[in-house]
Amino acid sequence: MEERERQPYQRRLTWLSVVVVLLFLILGFNLWWLQIAKASYYSDLAAGNVMKTVTTSAVRGEIVDSNNIVLAQSVPKFALTLDWTDLQKVNTNWKDVVANLAEYIKPYWPYPNQSVELITEDLLVMIRNQQWKSYKTVVILEDIPKELQAIIAEHSNELPGVSIEPIAERVYPQKTLLGQILGYVREISESEIEQFNEQAESNDDEYRYTQGDLVGKMGVEKSYDTWLRGSHGVEIVSVDSNARPIDKETLQEAQAGYTLQLTLDSKMQRVVENELDRVIKDIQKTHPDAQAGAAVVIDVNTGKILAMASRPFMDPNDLIGTISEETAQKYFSSEDAASFNRALTGTYPPGSTFKMITGMAALEAGVVTPDDTFMDTLSSLGSPDVQSAGVAEWGGNNFGRVNLYSGLAHSSNIYFQIIGRRVFEKNPELIKKIANEFGLGVNSGVDLPYEAEGNVPSPAWKKSYYKPYYDKKREEKLQEIGDKYAQLLASAKDQDEKNKLQHDKEDEIAQAEQEYKNNINEYVNWRLYDSYNSSIGQGANHYSILQMANYVATIVNGGKHYKPYVVDKILDPVTGKIVQQNQPEVLNEVSVSQQNIETIKKAMSEVTSGGGTAAWLFRDIPEFTGGGKTGTAQIGSKGTSKEEAYNGMFVAFAPYDNPQIAFAGVVEYGGHGSETSGYVAKAAFKYYFGWK
Template sequence: SNLTRLQRQYPKARVGSAVLMDVKTGEILAMCSSPSLRPDDWKGNISSKLANYYFPQGSSYNPLEPGAATNRAIQANYPPGSTFKPITGMAALEAGVMDPLKDYVNCQGRYWIAPYIPCTGVHGNVNYYSGMATSCNTYFQEMGRRATQENLVKVAKDFGLGERTGIDLPYEIQGSVPTPEWKRQLNDLLINRKYEALRKQLEEKYNLLLAAASSQDEIQELNKKKQQEQTKLEAQYEIDYNFDTQWQAFDTFNMSIGQGGNQYTVIELVDYIAAIANGGSLMRPHIVKRITSPDQEVLREIKPEVIRTVSVSTRTLAETRRAMVQVTQGSGTAAFLFSSFPDNIKVGAKTGTAQTNRVGDDALHEFHGVFVAFAPAENPAIAFAGVIEYGQHGSESVGYVAKEVFEQYFGLQDHYTAAAQARTD
């Protein structure tokens, strides 16, 4: 129903995935991927209609026919958008370049260093708490600049971003933390491919012209022009190669707000949020709780496994949890979702509006909605992460899923009974 609601305004919003995790044990309490795989579809032969539902034809991804065979919670990467900002904040805190309460940044609607990346609004003076609450791009670009790219990468990897979680499900993929080496390798390939095509075009152009030349003078003139164009092309190649393969200041700014080369799975995102919530233990997510024999004898009990304890301080974690709670309070970007929750079940969260980075998409108007959260704030038990492709704002798309999941978990509202009743009516 949430996807149906979104599709009225955003027709491409047909895909979503979400994970709910026990922050203390790593147990996956719920996982979904939509469009969903229906086991009964695989009884007997699959019709051509069903085959297209699971494996749509075409050489490129079509969001209107996305395919259901992929478990997008563990097999699809997404830009995290502003849900990456807690990483930036922790990097700045660990580097000693930010006081979360006293250090203010003045936001006038965009960052003051080129390329002047715009903010979500004009926020005035903001600190860590109000910057997180309003999702201020200006604040977090400045914190990323102060922290440096090296520290952003260090903290991101410390929290498991860019690596497989090792969940007990097949075919998990890993995300990507942007680094100077990553950029160099990627753009080396792209730039060389581009200029190889341009060199070939130039060669073919002059082959045709030379073949049609009627005199030696004309041939000499064409060869002279060809040489001039080749020289100009190679000079531009050197400029583009040297610029595009080197890490630039704007790469750090983009990374700081969850754009650029940031790409992560939903399971990576929930694991990172769980580590913030539980005090710094990066847990191994697991679906299986125990293995029993046919007569119910317990053959194996799956015990919690800590992948590692993150290196950031307990103070940094505590300050970041407090900042994330501000997202659901007052004028925070997710306050409207959790305003009815009791004081003993406060929620820490971060909303995300992420550029899709897909060829052909409108970079100014098409976004994935991303949302992460944990609760209760004082003694966290669960963490959530979810994405709705083309859902626009995280709070207004997958944030509603988080709200209802938390209501169900904490007994605030019985959505199961309501959904069952709706099906029978």
């Protein structure tokens, strides 16, 4: 090839060589810049990148009734979310994305008066407070409407990192049915996180609560939270030196919580709630203060609670998410707060429904036989002074000569005051002992939180409860006298004045001691009126409706005091297999003889037959065999504004042979028990036994 022909190729080769050299120079410079000039900078930056372990929430387990009807479940709802890691990957000008998002969501923002600029600021605060602390996806809005979903989808290219995601929402499809028993859930607070994790650690529970977790606040949701909550998922998030997440990876998927199957029958529960509501609305025509009530139905041979109602009713759905002031007052602050479970946490004077305890104690003490009779007049109590300590027969009645059977059937106050006084004089603590054995005035251990203990009065209880107050009052008075006369004596002019002051001091001390003695005699020592009041379920007697139902169950099952419970089984949410099943548990067997228990059971049957106070209630149900006891429990003491106010109490069981269920109920300010809560018992029995 001639020189002339080679020249163009040589020029091209020369330029190529120059380009190659320049490229190597640039590459070399960049390597020097990165590895030498900026080595310390990138070393520090890399050192600042860390890996964070982040938990993701599990789907909370379902709660179903004894027939598998769903009572509580977690259902998906659509939420507007923002993921910082996705936002960083796609668009570095992320604040513009947030501003665009604020403009689109303004019509759906919960605070309509806020400008787009203020919404933008709120969103930035949410990102800083949640995303940069917990590295979790930020939930901007929950349960968003379809219109907003369409807007976000239409502008998805402008909104990197913004998504519409399904999240679990706790829903109670039966609304007010079993509201207080189910309870409700809310997001765990900062203070609760520390408290709950300390409890978990002390119980060797590996679960750790984190921000965003839902926890039970009352009812089954609270007492079985560890079963319902499920197990967290785990993600690894890469975080830069500014504590901002830049990448994430899922290591473990969250595991759903277990399913709880209750002992309660939602159909029976609805019958009980509806009848309780009907009775209260009806009785308000004559008793306008009647606004609330409660009822319990229990299996006498297992302790299973079949129904537990408390009115006003509670809808747990109202307590999910943002709670208005009006809702908060309705459920927590008002006099008839709907979140208050009157069947479990409320306590009531039992009135005449307590008389079976007095009867059993009298039989056990040997101070009466079932056939011993007394004239049903106030004079049978004794002298006029003694009579003044007692309670006259209800309604001004005189039932003639009464024994244990007719006394209970007619609910004779005179009869039970006579035998109750005899018991207290022979064995002052026997009535309390027997009442406790039957579950009154003691915690039952039911698997629900906030159970009330109640109280059985006795001489020992009265002394231990009131004496410390009067002892302290006496000490303070004596100290006051001592301090007063120490100053006066120090400033006395002569011995005569000192002698007079010393005499005055001794007089005041003597007066204080006499006042103390009088207080002890009147308010600490057991008085005759205490014996009378306690014998008929008044005075300081007060028990929960659950305790009353279980007390009747213990009588009619032959003296076995069962632990009541509301959760029957815990089930695997995937396979449906039983993980754990609660078994009937006998807490104690009573000391009362079988013969005396049978005597009381027979006397209870007299109440609902013949001329008994509740005979009329079941007269139209020929299938009914069983027994019960009415109670018209005085709310206030003599001379108070509530002296003539009464709660309507009623307890019952059925059938008489081989009893199956027991009932206890109250209508506050309802008057006579058979005319109020008695109807609720009747409705429950008709449903359970299929009577028409």
